Amino acid sequence: MINRTAVVASKTGLHARPAAMFAQAAAKSPAPVTISADGKPPVAAGSLLQVMTLGVKQGDEVILYTEEGNEDTLDQLVKLLETDLDA
Template identity: 70%
Template sequence: MITRTAVVASKTGLHARPAALFARAAGDAGVPVQISVEGKDPVAANSLLQVMTLGVEHGDTVTLHAEDGADAALDRLVTMLETDLDA
């Protein structure tokens, strides 16, 4: 299992549009990816509803989890999270 951390840059956190864009990209990653925030269990990153239940706000640190060999996919998702998807 590999992990990556990211600080969420979107002004609204992972709500509505940013969460939908992220969940779609996670689904397109080609590997199962989970996302977690401190104090909550990991959820499927490709599920919009599950991502939104984490309540991630602007500036929160999230952790992405995937099987070994998914480095490039996680790197792309981290880049996405560290970009303001509201802009």
């Protein structure tokens, strides 16, 4: 299992449009990806509803997890999270 940390840049955090964009990208991953925030248990990153239950706000740090060999996917998801998707 590997992980990456990201700081969420979107003004609305992971809510509505940014969460949908992130979940859609995560769902395309060849291996399952999970996301956790603020000490909460990881949830499926490809599930919009589960991502939104984390209550992530702008500036919050999240951790993404996946299997070895899926590093490129995590790097792309981190880049997405660290971009203001509200713009």
